[in-house]
Amino acid sequence: MSHGVTDEATARVAWARIAEPTDSVALGLIRRFGYVDAFEIAARGGTSPSGKPVDRFAARLDRLDLERDREICGRIGARLLVPGDPEWPEALDDLEDPPWCLWVRGPVDLTQVPPRSVAVVGARASTAYGNHVAAEIGSGTGARGFTVVSGAAFGIDAAAHRGALAVEAPTVAVLAGGVDRPYPTAHTDLIGQIARTGVVLSEVPPGSSPTRPRFLARNRLIAALATGTVVVEAGLRSGALSTLRAAVHLGRPVAAVPGPVTSMVSAGCHQAVREECATLVTDAAEVVDLLGAIGSDDMAPQKRGPERPEDQLDQLPHLVWSTLAPFRSRTVEEITVQAGLSANEVLGALGDLQSRGLAELRLDGWGRA
Amino acid sequence: MSHGVTDEATARVAWARIAEPTDSVALGLIRRFGYVDAFEIAARGGTSPSGKPVDRFAARLDRLDLERDREICGRIGARLLVPGDPEWPEALDDLEDPPWCLWVRGPVDLTQVPPRSVAVVGARASTAYGNHVAAEIGSGTGARGFTVVSGAAFGIDAAAHRGALAVEAPTVAVLAGGVDRPYPTAHTDLIGQIARTGVVLSEVPPGSSPTRPRFLARNRLIAALATGTVVVEAGLRSGALSTLRAAVHLGRPVAAVPGPVTSMVSAGCHQAVREECATLVTDAAEVVDLLGAIGSDDMAPQKRGPERPEDQLDQLPHLVWSTLAPFRSRTVEEITVQAGLSANEVLGALGDLQSRGLAELRLDGWGRA
Numbered sequence: 001m002s003h004g005v006t007d008e009a010t011a012r013v014a015w016a017r018i019a020e021p022t023d024s025v026a027l028g029l030i031r032r033f034g035y036v037d038a039f040e041i042a043a044r045g046g047t048s049p050s051g052k053p054v055d056r057f058a059a060r061l062d063r064l065d066l067e068r069d070r071e072i073c074g075r076i077g078a079r080l081l082v083p084g085d086p087e088w089p090e091a092l093d094d095l096e097d098p099p100w101c102l103w104v105r106g107p108v109d110l111t112q113v114p115p116r117s118v119a120v121v122g123a124r125a126s127t128a129y130g131n132h133v134a135a136e137i138g139s140g141t142g143a144r145g146f147t148v149v150s151g152a153a154f155g156i157d158a159a160a161h162r163g164a165l166a167v168e169a170p171t172v173a174v175l176a177g178g179v180d181r182p183y184p185t186a187h188t189d190l191i192g193q194i195a196r197t198g199v200v201l202s203e204v205p206p207g208s209s210p211t212r213p214r215f216l217a218r219n220r221l222i223a224a225l226a227t228g229t230v231v232v233e234a235g236l237r238s239g240a241l242s243t244l245r246a247a248v249h250l251g252r253p254v255a256a257v258p259g260p261v262t263s264m265v266s267a268g269c270h271q272a273v274r275e276e277c278a279t280l281v282t283d284a285a286e287v288v289d290l291l292g293a294i295g296s297d298d299m300a301p302q303k304r305g306p307e308r309p310e311d312q313l314d315q316l317p318h319l320v321w322s323t324l325a326p327f328r329s330r331t332v333e334e335i336t337v338q339a340g341l342s343a344n345e346v347l348g349a350l351g352d353l354q355s356r357g358l359a360e361l362r363l364d365g366w367g368r369a
Numbered sequence: 370m371s372h373g374v375t376d377e378a379t380a381r382v383a384w385a386r387i388a389e390p391t392d393s394v395a396l397g398l399i400r401r402f403g404y405v406d407a408f409e410i411a412a413r414g415g416t417s418p419s420g421k422p423v424d425r426f427a428a429r430l431d432r433l434d435l436e437r438d439r440e441i442c443g444r445i446g447a448r449l450l451v452p453g454d455p456e457w458p459e460a461l462d463d464l465e466d467p468p469w470c471l472w473v474r475g476p477v478d479l480t481q482v483p484p485r486s487v488a489v490v491g492a493r494a495s496t497a498y499g500n501h502v503a504a505e506i507g508s509g510t511g512a513r514g515f516t517v518v519s520g521a522a523f524g525i526d527a528a529a530h531r532g533a534l535a536v537e538a539p540t541v542a543v544l545a546g547g548v549d550r551p552y553p554t555a556h557t558d559l560i561g562q563i564a565r566t567g568v569v570l571s572e573v574p575p576g577s578s579p580t581r582p583r584f585l586a587r588n589r590l591i592a593a594l595a596t597g598t599v600v601v602e603a604g605l606r607s608g609a610l611s612t613l614r615a616a617v618h619l620g621r622p623v624a625a626v627p628g629p630v631t632s633m634v635s636a637g638c639h640q641a642v643r644e645e646c647a648t649l650v651t652d653a654a655e656v657v658d659l660l661g662a663i664g665s666d667d668m669a670p671q672k673r674g675p676e677r678p679e680d681q682l683d684q685l686p687h688l689v690w691s692t693l694a695p696f697r698s699r700t701v702e703e704i705t706v707q708a709g710l711s712a713n714e715v716l717g718a719l720g721d722l723q724s725r726g727l728a729e730l731r732l733d734g735w736g737r738a
Contacts, residue, residue: 029403077410132631133630133631136552206571241695249731249733258629258630258649259500260629261626261627262498267651270651271672271695272650273642277696277697280627280642280643281643282630282636303605303640325612327614327641364618
């Protein structure tokens with residue numbers, strides 16, 4: 001029973017069909033023997049050369065029909081991607097257990113997603129507040145050229161997708177079931193709209209149902225496809241926190257939106273900030289600041305009240321002023337480095353700023369007055 | 370015109386009468402010449418030995434009447450403290466510009482305040498949410514033996530005092546005007562209640578009116594009298610942030626309570642967390658955790674959802690489990706150190722925890738599953 005599996009690309013599809021994503025036995029066989037030989041071992045059944053039972057795949061092997069899978073793929077307008085394909089998003093290879101292949105629907109080129117994308121995830125049972133903030137972050141990051149990646153679930157996910165769609169920004173929905181099975185079904189229209197303008201993708205074959213382990217596995221793809229992850233609302237046991245953990249393990253920037261401490265659905269966000277896993281963010285500008293390149297247009301403006309006396313400043317004092325922070329103090333040497341000015345220029349500007357009441361000399365350096 | 374100022378204690382009171390708190394000319398003279406000689410120079414007027422004008426004190430010197438001040442102090446039931454008095458709170462000496470003296474009303478011994486106290490401050494124009502959280506923190510820290518220090522202002526200050534009073538915990542109100550001038554007048558009853566059960570104090574003499582510079586100067590006393598400071602709600606330009614900055618300069622722990630990002634009165638709290646000046650806290654237990662000694666009863670419980678599978682664990686695996694964090698990973702060596710167990714004991718417990726689904730091995734170590 002070779003099932004015609006003689007090349008890696010075909011073997012990857014066969015593995016996606018017979019094994020759950022991140023199945024440890026499958027991963028072990030593939031790591032040791034490669035996709036084709038590992039499949040051969042699985043198809044033989046019994047025990048592997050190292051003596052481990054490999055019979056968990058038997059039932060699905062019986063029903064494996066790769067030819068029929070190819071037909072379905074064409075019929076539903078999906079494309080199948082494997083590593084090596086020009087559109088394969090290399091960001092996925094950062095995962096310890098990358099997907100074996102992807103089924104993809106939608107016009108957006110997946111290689112264009114990871115360099116400037118943001119995962120916006122959170123509770124299904126979100127509040128109106130959370131939905132509002134998720135939509136604002138979706139539209140605000142979308143308007144700044146970021147692709148919003150999420151899971152098309154109720155609550156925060158949907159609000160984030162809709163925010164991106166509202167500003168006609170591409171958005172990516174990663175499904176836990178097959179790309180031909182919109183889930184939740186109440187989001188059939190939303191997922192259809194994403195498939196027409198962005199991308200809907202899954203690592204499980206068409207026809208697969210979304211199960212709890214697949215939701216958990218799916219979350220690592222959301223984290224891996226995004227430059228960074230923002231959690232908008234999440235209870236202490238929210239599935240969104242698994243996306244956050246995946247992003248942390250990938251070394252990607254992670255942010256969390258605070259909310260009322262009386263709201264249990266913000267408790268996971270607050271805990272992540274307290275554990276110093278997530279940066280507290282309050283709007284799209286701060287998200288982009290976290291994900292964008294330092295020194296680029298992506299830097300968030302320093303939040304402040306309505307009056308801006310510093311708007312009156314000439315370029316040099318304004319440059320020095322912009323290096324000062326309300327709470328943290330900086331030495332003249334640090335300011336000199338940060339502003340790219342001579343010590344004399346910095347000292348002159350600081351005197352100017354101090355006389356205008358915009359800078360203050362503290363015990364440990366200079367700060368915004 | 371010596372005004373009978375021949376000793377430091379008397380000179381301190383005279384300085385409090387003729388100079389504003391933190392007046393730079395006064396501070397300069399006192400640092401250089403000491404309280405008595407500096408007062409002599411100020412009383413002579415004209416210029417100081419170093420050629421600086423010292424005539425800003427002339428008008429108040431004309432009205433100085435220390436004998437009458439002593440009478441007033443006795444009449445209003447206040448006591449006057451200077452450094453060296455047994456009740457002088459030494460924590461104030463950490464300030465760059467400590468008060469020259471204090472007028473104090475109320476039964477609590479001030480020396481008992483700083484070792485276990487918390488400043489709870491915030492916006493006057495607070496929300497119902499902020500008042501609720503401030504009262505919860507006031508009562509929760511009060512119930513755990515902390516003295517709540519605040520400014521008796523509208524909003525967060527009053528809610529924090531009232532929370533402490535509700536659990537019959539001592540609370541300290543630091544006023545910007547004289548201790549005989551309750552301000553705001555709508556809080557006359559509140560301040561009276563604090564004076565009967567806790568302490569009301571001020572660095573400006575009885576009869577002094579609360580002015581804007583005195584509010585700012587007062588804030589440094591709140592920060593200095595407390596083990597740490599919690600900001601509950603604060604706009605980006607809130608005066609409460611000056612208390613926060615004072616606490617940061619003193620090297621004391623600082624915390625901020627988050628709120629909706631749509632609430633401008635939480636924006637200052639969020640900014641302080643973003644600048645890593647303040648630790649995010651969500652309840653009194655986390656405040657006490659921040660201020661209390663590590664390893665004491667003050668440590669906040671790890672926040673979690675309703676089910677607690679770890680409650681079923683024996684002592685050794687529970688000890689190892691308690692060293693694991695949901696997001697951060699720890700190496701076996703780190704756990705061994707933290708739990709005080711041998712590597713073999715830790716490895717055995719981790720296997721047990723892993724099999725129960727309570728621990729997971731990640732790329733960078735062990736964590737809570």
